[in-house]
Amino acid sequence: MxxxxxxxxxxxxxxxxxxxxxxxxxxxxxxxxxxxxxxxxxxxxxxxxxxxxxxxxxxxxxxxxxxxxxxxxxxxRDIIGYDKLLVAEREFIRLGCVYKHSSKGLQQTASVFLFSDLLLIASKSSSGHFRAHSVLPLHRLRLEPSDLPHSINVVDEESTVLISMSNDVEYSGWWESLSDSIEAAQDLRTLVDTQLTHIDNDTENTDVNTNVSTSNALSYVCWHRATSVTSDHLHLALRSQLSGYLLRKFKNSHGWQKLWVVFALYSLFFYKSWQDETPLASLPLLGYSVSAPSPTDGIEKDFVFKLQYKSHVYFFRADSNFTYNRWTEVLQTPMMQSRHNC
The missing domain is CATH 1.10.287 (Helix Hairpins)
Structure with a gap:
């Protein structure tokens, strides 16, 4: 998984x-x-x-x-319908989940992928991939505010796309990323191939689907948690890594399970021991908060920290104060706050 x-x-x-x-x-x-x-x-x-x-x-x-x-x-690998992402000098800027408004006023969940020269809008397909619907060269775009809350009009020479974000933080982040990228692209005016790749239903459900796993890739986590990540966050994620033995306890369980835990790319990977190559399970941490247990949690052990996202709660117990401080320090990143500025 x-x-x-x-x-x-x-x-x-x-x-x-x-x-x-x-x-x-x-x-x-x-x-x-x-x-x-x-x-x-x-x-x-x-x-x-x-x-x-x-x-x-x-x-x-x-x-x-x-x-x-x-x-x-x-x-x-995550996107189908557009196979031209690997282009020299192209830089990833931001990806995330937004709400796209149709011409009939309907609101649909969409994934937006922002690069240094183009904006790609996609939807999640039945195969688990993100299927590209439109590719817009940045140098042809401009932004206009909308009367709807947390919303932006992305204006092309031929059409206008209205997208909405889940909160003020997401709106501000997307407005800044789009504005800066569009301004930079207008100076360069890079030629962008916007032609979508045809994929029939059989291909989507079989050949392409054999190489995709949807549980942990950041694009899928952003989709399910209505958030976004930037290139700076990914750079920080690759520098923030930690591993070691911890005891894990679920919210409604009674016992503690000893696991070798690896923190990488803002996810926890769980192994039976440090010698295992395949993880037992994993936990994407986008949106999670880290804190000490509250009195109502009923945790009376030392060196325990709590990870929580909405109703999802996990407890982890370290073997010393040093180890406890090290884990909580590394896990205290902007990416894991419930209202982070992505």
Whole structure:
């Protein structure tokens, strides 16, 4: 139930981890050389500092490129009806769930995928994919406010698309992302292929469906929880990882289960032990909050933290105060707040 997201995460490890390691050590070297330079005013220390700074900057640039390419590859697997996402220089900006209004006034749930040069609007198909319905070049678009709450008119040369968001935070985030991306695209005016790919029903339900797993990929979680994520959030997600043994307890259960828990890409993956390759289950954390148990929860153990999304509640128990603080610190991210600014 987690393989698409786990595949995405594991795919970037060979090169992505190398970039992270190079960046980390270059930052340490820069810090040490700065102190040495300040103490000795040596020309060699200054030259070494400049070289390490350039290496760190290059590693960061390479890391962003790897993350963006991995994101485009994952989204191309998630989307059918448009097979031209993997284009050089294209950057992922934002994805999420919105409400699209038809010409007859009907409101339909839609997924919107924003890139540096185009806006793709899709619906969730019976196969679990997102089926593209329209691809709009950004340099031809402009935004207009709507009388409806949390709504934006996306105006093309030939049509207008009215979309609504679930709250003020989502509305502000989408308005800012769209405005900035449209402005940047108008300066570049990149040629965009907007032709949709024909997919018949048999192909949608068989051949394409064999490679999709819908439970954990961020695009599917955003769909079910009416939220969105940005490229900055994904960058943070890839840097925020933690693993270790925890005891897990459900809201209405009595016992605790010891599991090896991996936190990656804003999801918890549960294993029987650290040696297992396949997770038993997973928990996407978009929208979850992390806190200490309340008195009404009836938890009398030490080092316990609580994860909650609406009526879904989970308790996790660490083996020490240090481990407890480490987990709650890592889990306290903007992505997990119930009213985050995505």
């Amino acid at each position: 987690v393989f698409d997201q786990a595949y995405w995460y594991l795919n970037i490890i060979p090169f992505g981890k190398t970039c992270y390691t190079n960046l980390f050590y270059n930052i340490l070297i820069c810090s040490d050389l700065t102190e040495l330079w300040s103490a000795t005013c040596g020309q060699q220390a200054m030259s070494a500092h400049e070289l390490a700074s350039k290496a760190a900057s290059l590693a960061l640039t390479q890391l962003r490129h790897v993350e963006n390419h991995a994101t485009l590859c994952q989204l191309q």
